[in-house]
Amino acid sequence: MRHFDFKNGELHAEDVALSRIVAEVGTPVYVYSSATFEHHYRVFAESFSGIDALVAYSVKANSNIAVLATLAKLGAGADVVSGGELARALIAGIPGDRIVFSGVGKTRAEMADALDAGIKVFNVESLPELRALNEVALEKGLIAPISFRVNPDVTAGGHEKISTGAKENKFGIAWSSAEDAYAEAARLPGIRVVGVDVHIGSQIDDLAPFEAAIRKVASLIGRLRAAGHKIHAFDIGGGLGIPYGDNSRTPPPPSEYGALVKRLTSDLDVQMIFEPGRVIAGNSGVLLTEVLYVKEGEDRAFLIIDAAMNDLLRPALYDAFHDIEPVRAPGPDFQSTTYDIVGPICETGDTFAKGREMPTVASGDLLAIHSTGAYGAVQSSQYNTRPLVPEVMVRGEAYRVIRERPTIADILKTERLPDW
Template sequence: MRHFDYKNGEMYAEDVPLRKIAEAVGTPCYVYSTATFERHYRVFADSFDGIEALVAYSVKANSNIAVLATLAKLGAGADVVSAGELARALIAGIPAHKIVFSGVGKTKAEMRDALEAGIRVFNVESLAELRALNAVALSMNTQAPVAFRVNPDVTAGGHEKISTGKKENKFGIAWSHAEAAYAEAAALPGIKIVGVDVHIGSQIDQLAPFEAAIAKCGDLIKTLRQQGHTIQSFDIGGGLGIPYGDNTKAPPLPSAYGALVKRLTADMNVEMIFEPGRMIAGNAGILLSEVLYVKQGEDRNFLIIDAAMNDLLRPALYDAYHDLEGVKAPARDFKQETYDVVGPICESGDTFMKGREMPALEEGDLVVLHSAGAYGAAQSSQYNTRPLVPEVMVRGDKFAIIRERPTVADILKTESIPDWD
């Protein structure tokens, strides 16, 4: 569910007209709905009523501290992949004991930061990382709680660049090496084994891959316990897809996912950990933009908007679909047009959609790119020296800027010309 709807002929975010935000903040800008974040978190968390579970929101999906603080108030934990994300989670009020640290390239400095904070668990992805973590923990006279991220060789994910559970992916310990990895960890004095971790991909639109991975890991947990290892937690990552409005297969409901998990893990005697990101954030945000020009091409029409691939990278990176609507509702007798919707960056890849039919738009019209709350602002850059766009949070009939647009002067002051004399 999203709280971006037409009222009296124009689109609102909850009870705030998007036109009002555009006038106050400028375009392009991201707009988030607090009500959507809250509803999505509750729907997901409620799916696991009756079992011991931690919902550790995947910070990489949308890392704004206002978003994290909103989720922290609901009881969310955090899945982080850098010291920066760890700092964001702590500042936002997420307790360290609800934070899990993932990622294939943790540095020793990041390990120290996480150990000092007292995080819940490190999801370790290689033996080299394990040995480095052991050394850091011993230097601090402590033990690091770990779960190995195991790679079950299960195919999942809506695009090859977001599939993480196949044997050719860079993530996790190879399945055939898992038992040996736990044996080595058990022998290291700076390591404390606490669980098993798996993550098979993103934007998954069916339950079968989850079922395969959970069942496979269930067998591994039994084996590890027989070998004397203490397995208290089972982290099955995130990956549940969302509807993007492209008429593709609708992903499973969180309630169906929760029922599957509870059925498959009923006899495992573990605390479950989940790392949802897109499912909570994706449809909680939109990218608000303005039409700059309508350009007549030789064989097509181009709708040139002021948002660009540096603001929303997903279409260029993943060929991702985003629904587009005008902020002003189309008239009953609207004219239908077909556009390639593009941005102003000097790259052919700066294209949001091709051959898309929609009500005709004109220069100066405001438009919305839906489902942009996850991996939108978080992946944005200042390519072409375009300032990062503002982020705005709406709650009811109020809105607040939660990330300001920097000026070009703000960007340039971080650089300097060396004095070689």
């Protein structure tokens, strides 16, 4: 469910006309619906009612502190992968004991900050990281709670660049080495083993890989307990997909995912930890853009829009599909045209869609690129010295700018000419 609907012939976010936002903020601009974030979080969390569960929202999906604060009020924890994301979560009101720290390259400074914040658990991904964390914890006179992220060699995900559970991926401890890793952790005085972590991919549209991973980890938990380790938590990561509007398979709803998890883990006596990101944020946002020019090529028409690959990287990075439609609904007798929809950057990869049939539009018309609430603004850059896209949050009839668009002067003031 998403709260982006046509009213009186114009697309709205909840009760705010998107053209009204554009009139004040300009384009390109990301617009988020508070009601959609809240609805998706509740649906996901309620899927695990009846079991001990922590829903630790994956901050990397959309890290705006207004988004995090919205979810924090509903009881969400946070899954962070950097010191910056940790700071964002804490500022937004997520307590340290509801934060898990993932990622393959944690620095010692980040480890120290996380220990000071009293986070729930470090998801450790290598023995060198474990040893560094032990040293940092001892220097601070603290004990670091850890789970190892184990790599179950289960392939899943909508694209090879977002599959993380195969043995050739950089993530986690190799399955064959997991028990030896836990044995070493148990010998370190600054480390306390608390659980097992796994994450197999992103945009997963089938429950079978989840089932395979859960069964393997459940068996590992049994062996670890037999070896004397106290395993209290099972972090299953994130990865559940969303519909993007193309013809690919529709992912299962959280209710089916929750039923699967409860069935397979009912006798494990662990707290289940989940790291959803896209499934909460993805369809909670749109990117608004203006048509600059309609260019007639020799064999196709191009829509040149003012949004670019630096604003929304997913199509260039993952060949991702996003539904795109005019903000103003076409009349009953509208004509259709097939377009390549492209941005203004001097890269062939600056393309949002090829051969996309849609109602005929003209220069100055507004388009909404849907399902951009996750991995949109967070992946944006200032390539070509293009200012970062502002972000707007809507609640009912009100909206607020939650990230401003910097000026060119704002960008340039961070740079310095050397004295030579």
